Each structure stands twice: as C-alpha cells, then as structure tokens.
Amino acid sequence: MASPKKMFQIFVAFPDLGLPSRSLSLSPDLTLHRLKRSLFPYQTQTQTLNSLYFSLNGKPLLDSSTVSSAGVTSSALLTLRLRVAGGGGDGGATGAESRDCYLNMYAVKKPDKVDPNETRISRWTTCALSTEPLAPPCVIDRIGNIFNKEPLVEALIHKRLPKEFNHIRGLRDMIPIHLSPIPDAGRPEMRFQCPISGLEFNGKYGFVAIKGCGHVLSVKALKEVKSSACLVCHKEFSELDKVVINGSSDEVAVLRERMEEERGRLREKKEKKVGYSLSGTKHGVDEKTRSLENVGHDRCGKRFKAVDIAPVNATKEVYASIFTSSKKTEFKETYSCRSLPLGRN
Template identity: 30%
Template sequence: MGCDGGTIPRRDELVRVKQKPEQKDKDAEREFRWRHCTLTQQSLQEPIAMCGMGRLYSKQSVIERLLEKEPMPETAAHVKSMKDIRQLNPTPNPAFTEEDKTEGLLDTRHAPYICKLIGLEMSGKFRFVALWSCGCVMSERALKQIKGSVASTCPLCQAPYSVEDVVVLNGNEEDMELMRVKMEMRAAKRKSSKKDKKGAKKVEVKAEPAEPQEPVASTSKSAVVEKPTTSTKIKAVAQVKRLGAVNAMQDPELKRLKSDFSVAKDPKASDVYKSLFTSHKTEKDQERAHWVTYNPFYN
C-alpha cells in the first residue's frame, strides 16, 4: 500500500496513540518548595519558620494571616496559633549571591543556606532536619553521625532535645505521617507540663507559712509537740533560771535572813535553841542582863 510518490506510511502515522500527560519538572518543583513560602507562594523572607509537618513559611505572613483571622489553606490547616510554628536559625551560604536568585540553571545555582556541620547546601537534594526545641537546622546525615557520641543534645547550640523534636523539612508522604505523630506527642507533652505547673503552684500556695501567733498552753494529750528551735531553747533556759531564782527565794533557810523572821515562831527550832535569844518567853521579864550585850539593862 502506497501513496503518491511511492511513499510508505509508518505505524505512528496510521494509529493514533494516547498522549502521555505532561510530567512535572522535579527539580523546579523541589526548588520551589525550598525557596517559597507555603502560605503565600512567594519567596521566603527572614525570619523563616516551620510548622509541625516540616513545611517552610515566612513568619511575617503567618502572623498577618492569624491577625486577619483568614482561613488557612489545606496544607497549613493545622496552624491555628503561634504555638504551632517554630522560628528557624539556618546557616547562610557564603557562596550564595544575588545572581543566584534569578540567573543561572537549577543545577548551577547555589542554595541560600547550608549545613553548618558538613557544608551541604539546603536545596532539597539532601534531607535536612530542624529541632523544634531550639530551631537549629542541619542535614540529617550530620545529625545521625553526631548522635552516636552526643545523644539528645543539639550539636550547634548544645540545647537538649527529645525524639519528637526532630522535624524533617519538606519530607515525603511517609515523613508526613511520622511528623503528624510527633506533633501530637509534643501537644500531649505540653498539656502535661501545664498540669504539672498548676499542681506545683497549688502546693506552693498551701505551703506558705501563716502569720506567727502567740503560743497557747494546751493540756490535751493530742496536742502536737513542735521541735524547739535555737531561739526557743534560749528562752526556755532563761525561764528555768528565773523559776530557779524564785524557788531559791522561797527556801526556808533564806527566810531567816528577812527582818520579820522570829526564832520563837519557827516550828522547826528546838526549845533549847530558842532560849538563847531574847525573844524567848523566859527572857522577857528577867531583871539581869542578857549574856550577849544585845539588850543591856543600864541607863
């Protein structure tokens, strides 16, 4: 079978084949995700923030959207307050210039940020992670190498972190499921810490000392005996000394030193002992002088 001129048609000219859909440029898509805000689709502006799912945002755009109370897109529906985002501290790339923003091929353009530990560019070709506890950004390869020697400590700022604080930036579908689980873990941990703080405050309020009151003497056996302090011990010793002095003044032997004391009225003294003094009844009406010159009978 031929046509005019003796040409033979090919199969693709006779059979209509279903056209394949246009494939996305993976490199362009990757670069767009790492250089543009997920919320506004514009270039990232510092300060840069991330959500719990690892997507990148311009912090200013998130604040404006929350203040205007506009509905979030489906990709950022979980961002409901500033607690749901974390500001990042990426390391600038010294090789990045203004020409890299507009000119040059994707393979030759430099990324604006790098890993401070091993120097990999944060362009999407290598997996990067960020710590929710401190906001430091580094490559996943560097974190795995350092984690064996320094566990649960940020290699850049030395801040402690836990497993749920490691967020993969712009991860795949499997990473998104893992980031959702970690986000729920952080939310539960935050709620438990709030409950612990409230309980600690209540305990502090109950433990506050009351105003000092004067001690009241109690004869009940169920009264609680407090441990004496240094000041109370000194007061007790002084009180014992005062009581001892009072008891000493009441001693019967010291009563004899008083002016109103009389031997004749002393019930403990014998009659012979009493006869030695002029107060005795036998010495009252005598005419001779006393043997002691205490009561002479001369004019």
C-alpha cells in the same frame, strides 16, 4: 498532605478534538467546570470552554455538577464533546474552528507535566504559603513545612490560612528556625546550607530542625557527629525535638501523629484544671463536674464529722486543719464546702 477524601482515577476521551485520551486523578468533589478548566489551563475564553461538555455513557452532564454527583465513578470514562450549535451566527462556536483552537492551546504545554525537579527545589527555597523566596525570619510548622514568618502570621490573624495548613492554629504551632545562608552576594535570592556539612538546602539532602534552638542541620551531619547536643549551639535535645523538614509522606505522618498526641495531652491537662476549679460550684453542669463536686462533699462530710466531735472551746477551723493533709486540698475542700447546706457548716 493527603486529602481526606479518596481520589478518583478517571479517563477522559476527546473524540471530537482528536486529542489523545488522558488518565486523571481527581477529587470526587471537583466540579466538571473546574475539571474542564484544568484540562485547558491556557484557554481563557469562557465561550470556547462552554462549547465543550462532558458526557458519560452518551448522556450529557451539567458543568455545575461535581464528579461524584454526576454519577462518575472511579475508573469511569468521560467523553469531552463539542456542542455542535447552529454552525455560527448564533454566537456559539462551530466545530471546525473550535477544534483548531483546542489543538493549538493543547500544544502550548501539557499542564500535568510539571518538572519534578522544579517542584522539589521550590519546596526548599520558597515559603510554603506565600511562595516567596525564603528570607529570615523563617518558621516551620509541626509537620516540617517551611514558611516566611510574616505572611504566615498575617494569614493566621486574618484567618486566611488555606485548608492544608489548618493544623497551624497559633504561634505555638510555629517553630522558629535559623537557616545558615550560603555566602554568595551575587545571587538575588538567598540560598541556605547545613552549617556543619555545607550541604545545600535544596531538597537533595535530608534536613532536620531542632525544636529547642531552631538550628537546621543536615541529616548527614547529625549522623556523622553522634551527639545529643546541637552541633551549632550545643544545646541538648532529644529525639522528639527533631522535626524533619519537607519529609516523605511517612515522615510527615509520624510528625502529624506526634502533634496530635501532644495536643491530646495538653487538652487533658486543661480539662483537669477546669475540672478542679469547677469543683464546688453549686450547679455542676456536666457529669464530670458533678462527680468531682460529690467527691468534695464526701470528703467534707468526713472532715466535718471530725469537727463535730471537736472540744467545745476549740476553734473549728484550727481543729479541722489537723485533719487536712495539705494546703492544696484544704483550699479545695473549703471552697467546695460553700455549697453545703447551711446546717452542715
């Protein structure tokens, strides 16, 4: 999921700590305080962190400012410096002791070195929201993230969904899926596989969920057995029913676009519906409604001209109905005619 804001690439030097410089990619909205924390994730003592400050071109920066408000531009060099306080006794840390403790915590683990293998597997074995191991019932969103249904529904109800999932607005945006478990009683966590090819659902192979029936198949199986019906339940599906699970950024972009298109179509449909039901109200609120109303009036005008020349003994409604092509328009026009000035009715 790409952030809408452009990421900054910056460099941080640690001359006082004797640590190697680092290159970081970060959001310009990040506060310097958060940045500092992320550099030392294993340091929990606020006081120790407070003894460090960033400076840009020799000018000290406030921790509370964001990267961009501090004037840091892309590819800028930030320096993390030690506050040299009174040398102890004032509650601040002295340079000597601080340097040691930073070296120690830095040595624990480099936070930016996450095993890519681990991340890949976790995307395929855990819920994207709760990070709990996947356990049916599972759903996917329209861009191919997998979730355990319960925590997702709960977060949706309580409006606790993180920003990255704000494309999930209701149950309609959750596609129920059926994962085929690997029969293995020995493992505490469930693992899944393609029911046709037996390939494991672990990120090494591409998988696709079929929207209509929810079956999850490996791309390989779908390629080998060319069929427009699900290989498990034989329900017909179209290319648009296939949702790539945990796809590449390109595949996600395609799915996202498809989702927006579907939403647009739905919105249009809704607007049309609303437009029709409003035609004939006395006071059209927006331009669109008003113009629809006018169309109604014009049609009515014509129709009533016909009525005006109706034989004296004919019932007006019956006579008018001769000129009405369908029941639907009759209803609409009759409805909108209520707003006509009395004299014309």
